[in-house]
Amino acid sequence: MPKKVLFTRLKVISASYGPSDGRRLLDGSTVDHNKLESYVPYTRDVLRFLNNEVGDDPGCEHSLCHGAVIKSYSLMQGRSMNVVFGDPCPGSTKVLRIIYVFQDYFRRDNDPGYHVTPSRTFSSTFAEHEQILLRRQDPLLLPSDDVTEMSPTPPTSTLPLVASSTPSTLSASKSELMLPIIFPFLSVRQRARCQLVCVHWREIVLSKGITAMIDINDHVLFPLCLDISSRRNTVIGSPIKHQSLSRSTCLNSISNTHTSSNSSSNHPHRLLLRGLVKNSHSSLTSLILNDFLNLDPTVDIHPTLPHLSKLKRIDVSRIPLITDDTIHLISTHIGKRLEVLYMKGCHGVSDDGIVQLVRSCNRLKVLDVSHMHQLTDKSGVAIGQNLTELETFHGRDNKVTNDSVDEIFLNCKKLCEATFWGCIKLTHVGPDVATTSTDVSASNLVLLNLWGCIGLTDDCVARLSTLTNLRSLCVSECHKLTDKFVLDITQKLPKLQHLQMRYLKRITDESMEAISSRLSELFSLDLSFCTKLTFGGLNKLLMGCRSLSELRLYSCTQLNVEGGPMTDVGGRQLLQAIRQSSIAFLDLRRCQQYQSFSRDLQFLNAMKDLGYNEAMAYLFVKKSDPAVVVN
Secondary structure (H helix, E strand, C coil): CCCCEEEEEEEEEEEEEEECCCCECCCCCECCCCCHHHCHHHCEECHHHHHHHHCCCCCCHHHEEECCCCCEEEEHHHCCHHHHHCCCCCCCCEEEEEEEEEEEEECCCCCCCCEEEECCCEEEEEECCCCEEEECCCCCCCCCCHHHHHCCCCCCCCCCCCCCCCCCCCCHHHHHHHHHHHHHHCCHHHHHHHHHCCHHHHHHHHHHCCCCEEECCCCCCCCCCCCHHHHHHCCCCCCCCHHHHHHHCCCCCCCCCCCCCCHHHHCHHHHHHHHHHHCCCCCCCEEECCCCCCCCHHHHCCCCHHHCCCCCEEECCCCCCCEHHHHHHHHHHCCCCCCEEECCCCCECCHHHHHHHHHHCCCCCEEECCCCCCCCHHHHHHHHHHCCCCCEEECCCCCCCHHHHHHHHHHCCCCCEEECCCCCCCCCCCCCHHHCCCCCHHHCCCEEECCCCCCCCHHHHHHHCCCCCCCEEECCCCCCCCHHHHHHHHHHCCCCCEEECCCCCCCCHHHHHHHHHHCCCCCEEECCCCCCCCHHHHHHHHHHCCCCCEEECCCCHHHCCCCCCCCCCHHHHHHHHHHCCCCCEEECCCCCCCCCCCCCHHHHHHHHHCCCEEEECCEEECCCCCCCCCC
C-alpha cells in the first residue's frame, strides 16, 4: 500500500546564467555552446542565489509543500534575472539553465525518521524575462510497502494474454479531455501533425493553438535558420542547400500556401513561420524573431498581428524592414497586452513611432531600444511620461540627454533595471537630491548600466548615492572616473553586490583597499584592462573581501601572471590570498607583459590542488558550494 507523502522539497543541483546560443558578444562574435571560449567567460554560476530563493533547510516552510506531492515550483516571483543574479554579459540576451530534482519525504510505520524518494533529474532552460517554473516531468511514483519493494518478481496473472478483438476508438468527447493533457508532452511538430488525424482533432488543435512561443533561434524548430559556426557570414533566412530542403518540409500541412512573385517569400523558413503563427492565434504569447534578416513584416507578420489574442512578448531586433508601420500595428492590436518588447537596431523606426508605441502600450514592463541611434529626447521623454509600469529599460547608443533620464527616473516608479550604455551626452544619472524625499523610482532601482557614458565625472556620485537599493553598477569605459569615485561610491552604497569597472585606467590600489574594507556583500568584480593595479592591491582585495566569488582581471598586462620559470613572480603571489578567499571564478587571461613560451606549472598545479579547473588558459573555475547562500 502506498505511503503518504508528508512533504516535497525542491533541490537545485546546478544553475548557470549566461548568453543564449547564437547571440552576439561584446567583441562581435556569436555564442556557440560547443566552444568553451564563446560562453564560459560570460556565464555565471548562480546556484548560491537560487538556493537563497528556495531555502536550504528541510524544515523551512518556503521550500516545502506539506501533505502533497508538488508537480511544479515557482521561483523569483516574476523578478528580473539580471536583478537577482547581476548581469554577467551586458548587452547580450541571456538564458538560465537549471538542473534539479524533487524529493518526496515520508515516514514508515513506527519509524520517527524521514525517508526520501527523489525524482529523476530534470533540466530546464528559461529566457531572460520568462517566469521560472520548475516542473516535475515524470510520473508520480510513491514509495510502497516494504514487501512490495523487496519483492524479487512482480505478481503474475493466471489469465491468458489474449488480444482484444474490439477495435480501439476515441470519441470526440474523450478527445477534448485527452488532447489538452497530451499536448504539453508533444513537440511543436507533433502537435501540428495531430491536425491530420481527423476534422475533430484539427478543430481542437486550432482552438488550443500549437505553440505558445515561436523562437527563430530554436535549432529544432528552425534547424537551418541558424548556423552558429558561420553566422557572421550567413544571414538568417538566406538561401539554403538544395539537399537540405526536406528537413523543412515536415510541417507542410500547416504552412501557408501564400504565393508571391518574390521568390524569397516562399523561403521554407518564412513559410514555416507564417504557418506556425496562423495555427497559433489562440495560444501564442511570445514571438522571437531577432536577426531574421530576410523577414518581410508586411507579408509574414502584419496579416496575423490583429488575431494574436494572447501575445505579450515580441523581439524584432535587427530586422531591417521593421518600420513605423509595424509599430503602428503592434500599438493598435496588441498595445493593451504587450509586456515585453525588444527592438534593438531597428533603424527604420523613428521618434514618432516610439511616441505612438508608448502611448498605446501602457502595460509595457520591458523595453529595449538599444542601437537605435536615430532616437532623441522626443522618444526618451515620452517613455518616461507614459510607461509608468516599466520595470526594465535598455537604451544603448541613443542620443538622449539628461532630460530623458530625469523624466524616466521621476515617473517610472517601478523601474528595477536601467541601461544607458553609450549615452555620451549624460553628465548625471539618478534623481535630483532635492526630490529624494518624494516617492521616486530610485527606491526600486537594483541594476544600473552606465558603460561608456564618457561624460560622467567623479561628481556623479552625488545623484547615484540616492539609489539606496542599488546592487549592480557598471561604469566600464567611463574614462573620467578616478579613485575618488570608487572611494565615494563604496561609502555611499555599501551593499553593492556586482561592480564592473573595465577600462578605468585611472584607478589604483587605493580603490582596491576601499572595496575590500567597505563592500562586505560584493559577489562579482570586473577590473579588466585596469592597468595600474598591482599584486599588493589584489592581495588586500582577496584577503579583505571574503564574499567575493568572481574576479575578472582580463588583460591586466602589468600583473604578468605567467612570470618566469626561474623567478618568484607571477600568479604565485596571489596563491596565499586565494587560499583564504571564496573565489570561484578567476579570469587571469592575457595577464602578461610579453609573449610567454612556457607556462608557470608551479602556479597551475597549486591552483589545481585548491580545487580549481582551468576551463580555458588562465581562466579558473571552482564548483560553488551549494550550502552557501547569498543574502
